Amino acid sequence: xxxxxxxxxxxxxxxxxxxxxxxxxxxxxxxxxxxxxxxxxxxxxxxxxxxxxxxxxxxxxxxxxxxxxxxxxxxxxxxxxxxxxxxxxxxxxxxxxxxxxxxxxxxxxxxxxxxxxxxxxxxxxxxxxxxxxxxxxxxxxxxxxxxxxxxxxxxxxxxxxxxxxxxxxxxxxxxxxxxxxxxx
Numbered sequence: 449x450x451x452x453x454x455x456x457x458x459x460x461x462x463x464x465x466x467x468x469x470x471x472x473x474x475x476x477x478x479x480x481x482x483x484x485x486x487x488x489x490x491x492x493x494x495x496x497x498x499x500x501x502x503x504x505x506x507x508x509x510x511x512x513x514x515x516x517x518x519x520x521x522x523x524x525x526x527x528x529x530x531x532x533x534x535x536x537x538x539x540x541x542x543x544x545x546x547x548x549x550x551x552x553x554x555x556x557x558x559x560x561x562x563x564x565x566x567x568x569x570x571x572x573x574x575x576x577x578x579x580x581x582x583x584x585x586x587x588x589x590x591x592x593x594x595x596x597x598x599x600x601x602x603x604x605x606x607x608x609x610x611x612x613x614x615x616x617x618x619x620x621x622x623x624x625x626x627x628x629x630x631x632x
Contacts, residue, residue: 459515462481474503487592488531502527524602535580567630574624578617586617
């Protein structure tokens with residue numbers, strides 16, 4: 449994600465509630481926040497709604513923003529929380545059933561298309577049943593291939609915590625796939 453440094457004056461105006469400053473930041477960061485959210489929820493319509501929710505939360509929390517800090521990093525943390533709330537909700541379970549993992553297995557061993565589809569469906573099922581925090585990190589790290597540093601910044605955790613969550617997600621996926629009869 450591109451990092452744009454904002455003039456401290458604009459950030460101070462935003463923190464003091466000036467609507468023009470908020471609108472300027474919204475225009476500059478809307479696509480970046482949407483891009484971050486779409487990587488997490490994998491649904492364009494849902495990501496649009498969550499982007500609006502994110503900016504609503506940003507505006508409401510403006511007094512807590514430190515103008516000396518990065519607005520983009522702060523916005524990603526709020527966007528992450530909004531997306532994580534969505535993943536934890538009952539609605540997300542229905543929407544996430546459409547989450548698609550790439551079908552890279554066909555490059556490794558040429559399998560019957562029916563078998564590939566079955567394996568992909570079982571893998572998606574196992575992935576959907578990861579705890580939301582692990583699914584979020586696994587989506588960003590394994591599917592979207594985002595750098596650990598960027599994920600850590602967006603989640604407001606250390607890179608080590610990201611690595612740990614990826615490791616736990618992979619361990620749970622392997623266990624669940626084994627239970628489903630798929631040997632990873």
